[in-house]
Amino acid sequence: MEERKVRWGILATGGIAAAFAADLVDLPDAEIAAVASRRRESAQAFAERFGAERAYGDWESLAADPDIDVVYVATPHSAHRAAAGLCLEAGRNVLCEKPFTLNLRETEELVALAREHDRFLMEAMWMYCNPLVRRLKALVDDGAIGDVRTVQADFGLAGPFPPAHRLRDPALGGGALLDLGVYPVSFAQLLLGEPDAVAGSALLSPEGVDLQTGAVLSWESGAMAALHCSIVGGTGGTASVTGSRGRIDVPSGFFHPERFVLHRDGSEPEEFAADPADGPRTTLRHEAAEVMRALRAGEKESPLVPLEGSLAVMRTLDAVRERIGVRYPGDAVAVTV
DSSP states (O other): OTTSOEEEEEEOOSHHHHHHHHHHHTOTTEEEEEEEOSSHHHHHHHHHHHTOSEEESSHHHHHHOTTOSEEEEOSOGGGHHHHHHHHHHTTOEEEEOSSOSSSHHHHHHHHHHHHHTTOOEEEOOHHHHOHHHHHHHHHHHTTTTOSEEEEEEEEEOOOOOOTTSGGGOGGGTOSHIIIIIHHHHHHHHHHHOSOSEEEEEEEEOTTSOEEEEEEEEEOTTSOEEEEEEESSSOOOOOEEEEETTEEEEEOSOTTSOSEEEEEETTSOOEEEEOOGGGOOTTOOHHHHHHHHHHHHTTOSSOSSSOHHHHHHHHHHHHHHHHHHTOOOTTOOOOOOO
């Protein structure tokens, strides 16, 4: 693999799969080898669009394809356990969209499968691979604002979404928390780790999914995070990290920022901007590049998106859902926080 392109399989053909494939095409060391959908017509059209050699009308054929180095699972998250598990059991390496699964139990099962079959597995938390987010974390870790006291982050869409939409469907893991809230939770835990206590409140739909949710995470250090997500109100997507000696503000789109501002006590504000050479703020190429780097290095997980971190985020999401009373069909939520 060190001397040739990394051969990707794409499982599913929706919007996020197309966005990922478009970024793969621009990476000189990546190749889209095959694509699969439950409808062969969709797979064939996707393959023709992005230059894939093979198109499958079922997931099993893609998972069994020995010419694939890694599979990108781009299904709705309600199908992540089944799709990623199928690929891992077939001996494929996997990059799986976020949220990793519906609940902690399913994530634990995928991690166990990856370790049993000695395969690479990573959640597609592209925010963690973003160069500017990595710069922000490095500043915080280096003590630029002192000890972290609070984190605030929000992500909301205006909607309205009709009851038949996937975001309102409990069978598809609908609601604001898993689809959008995973970003504020992941941002807070990127900087502070897993919380020691979780509180939450939500507005629920008639179908039983959360239309908007507020969560407060607390740590024994005294740090707290105030997080919000919504599918009934468009928010600014802002974030702020306050420490004992300063603050970092992300004006908008904190999970793919164009810039952020560092305020050190007693100093003029410092602005950090994204490098145009890193591509547009919506690019997914950084997570793809990280997967390929790890595969070439023989690593089974990424230090940027470690499996223990993904498990910790799922524990928090399960805990929030337990507080707000959101259940999915067949759910088995084990709350440990």
